[in-house]
Amino acid sequence: MNRRLNNTPETTLPRGALHGVRVIEMGQLIAGPFAGKTLGEFGADVIKIEAPGAGDPLRNWRLIQEGTSVWWQVQSRNKRSIALDLRSADGQDIARKLIAEADVLIENFRPGTLEGWGMGYDVLSKLNPGLVMLRISGYGQTGPYRDLPGFGAIGEAMGGLRHLTGEPGRVPVRCGISIGDTLAALHGTIGILTALYHRKVNGGQGQVIDVALHEAVFNVMESLLPEYSAFDAVREAAGSALPGIAPSNAYRCTDGYVLIAGNGDSIFKRLMQTIGRDDLGDDEGLASNAGRVARVAELDEAIEAWTQTRSMADVLAILGKAKVPAGKVYTAKDIDEDPHYRARDMILQQTTRDGHVIDVPGVVPKLLGTPGTVRSSAPHLGDDTDAVLGELGFSTQDIAALRGRKVVA
Structure with missing residues (x-):
């Protein structure tokens, strides 16, 4: 039987390894939010800031069930949603208040966007010296390409992966998922955990983690560069074979x-x-x-x-x-029917906030002492706006006034 974890009262679930860590997620789509998802599964309190109106575009990507993507149900579980207009001065002020009390900030905007909103690390670190800030972008925060738009597919190409996918002599193909974004998210998560440990043992000082999509891909390209350096060998696409290793x-x-x-x-x-x-x-x-x-x-x-x-x-x-x-x-059918997946809790049942029960991936990696959990299903846009603002000290009247000015929704 599938295990249904997200309907279990949180008080009965094992305390996650990251319990007590507060994360502010400003990213959208894949790379930044996947990092937030991973931290949330291990107990972090992830507050996702979304634009009023449409929210994160991922809500409408791929197959839609009653107006919401089923992908969203995986990517945004264990998160709280606050609909906040970051383009307004009041919205930026609220964001700074949230960040001042947070441990981690995740963003994957184009470099310079936060600085334009008065939320560069130089400003935020004065409010919160212990802040760990993950910045994921196409080409990183420095270098001649920093201002170019970059998506995961471009990172896969620049990182060397696309040249190796497909059949020899044919057009390069993608691997079927947004692997560049996910690799960047996983590297970013490693960076966050490393920085949090450094903060703990070195006087509480935070830092910036700068992850470029193409660098995350390049980091898993094995001997690609050393082979060229040593032998002028350019590794080529090989279809389903594993070049240099046989059979x-x-x-x-x-x-x-x-x-x-x-x-x-x-x-x-x-x-x-x-x-x-x-x-x-x-x-x-x-x-x-x-x-x-x-x-x-x-x-x-x-x-x-x-x-x-x-x-x-x-x-x-x-x-x-x-x-x-x-x-x-x-x-997907093979996975859903495989007993090994179910025996290891890699297929869970998750009830959406609209009442649908769907099969979703379990939590990886498996910590035997403090396992990851699904504590709550993915939120509707702004589900937690009032609760989060209340935690910051805003009164009911304050929130109503902000809503009237369309600062929050």
Whole structure:
């Protein structure tokens, strides 16, 4: 059965590792909000500032259920929403009050936007010397490209990833998700946690974390640059293969493809025995990866000659018994029906604020002592405006006046 965590009273849930940390999220769409989502899942109080009217554009991205994106239900769970006009002087003043009492500020505007609103770090750090500020942008806060618009797709291209995706000689393709934004968010989250630890042990001083989308992508590009530096080698697209490591590829079965990673020395021998090619398994020239890479086409042909006469289920069962890493390419349907996902709480049921029950991803990583939780579903725009302003000391009359001037909604 799916576990339904977000309807559990918060007092009965385990206290998260980040309980007591207050985060102000000014970002929108993917990169900044994904970082806020991650912190919120581990107990941080995340207050999301949205523009009155439309709010975060992600509310209307991809598939919509009763006016709200189901993506929003994942990205904004465990957050509180305040609808605040940051372009107004009163709205900026309220934002500064919020930030003055916060531990973390997340923003992913174009560089200079906050400075134009009187909320550069030089100003905010005087109000709150311990403030940790995550700034995610296309090209970073410095450098000749800092003022150029940059989305995750551009970061993937500049970071070197897009050149490697797709089939050799064909147009580069995206991997199907906004991986550049997510990588930037994860690097930003690492930066936040590192800065919070530094603040704790070094006198309470905060700092700025500057994350560029293309740098986050570049950071996971493995040996791409050293290979060019040492050998003038430009790594190229290789389809489903793993260049320089063999055998590791997707192989055709009677009803689809399976991925087989037979590139460990002992694994390779077991794979060859399993497919009836002991001649290759016992070949001294194939005992190490270098020899296998030199003959990768021969090995791929031998493996696929075996897989293409069998179903995916048969191939996976046989290779599993032989302890050879293999797996099929999962669709959303495969994930939803997989018992392993459910056994590890990686599929949860979440009830939206409109009463719909949907399956959503669980929390990663898994902390066994202070596990992440879904404490609340994603908010409607401005659901928490009055509560948050009340915590700042605004009276009911003050809030009504601000609402009348369209500063809040």
